[in-house]
Amino acid sequence: MKLAYNSSIETIRISESAGLYSAEDVAIKTLNDILNKKFMSSVGFEGWMLCTTCSATAPTTSYLDLVIQIFTMGIFRLASFIYLKQCDQTIKKCAKEKEMENAQTVKDK
Numbered sequence: 001m002k003l004a005y006n007s008s009i010e011t012i013r014i015s016e017s018a019g020l021y022s023a024e025d026v027a028i029k030t031l032n033d034i035l036n037k038k039f040m041s042s043v044g045f046e047g048w049m050l051c052t053t054c055s056a057t058a059p060t061t062s063y064l065d066l067v068i069q070i071f072t073m074g075i076f077r078l079a080s081f082i083y084l085k086q087c088d089q090t091i092k093k094c095a096k097e098k099e100m101e102n103a104q105t106v107k108d109k
Contacts, residue, residue, distance in 0.1 A: 010094045014087055037061070046083075049076050 021043050033041035039059050042051040052069050053076045060066040 008094075009097075010091050013090050013094065049079060052076055053080055 026043050029043045030041045038061050040051045040055065042048045049072075052072055055069050060069070
């Protein structure tokens with residue numbers, strides 16, 4: 001998937017590590033899940049993990065899903081925390097780079 005030319009450097013760097021799916025893949029999966037009366041729809045492991053982590057009050061489609069959610073919730077919460085920290089570090093790193101670049105530009109003038 002190609003990002004818009006005007007995407008921020010933070011968006012580009014975070015997206016590079018995310019393994020994005022095409023809009024067509026997401027649409028097909030979502031439509032199939034709707035037709036199969038699934039309450040939550042996800043694409044890829046990270047999407048499934050996010051749906052599982054956020055499923056606390058959502059209806060479940062099977063007892064197997066319920067058991068998986070019960071036993072994976074804690075570890076997925078930890079994984080989500082790590083993902084958020086990585087995104088935060090990327091944003092802080094980009095801000096620092098921009099600050100240094102701006103300081104250099106001012107210095108050169």
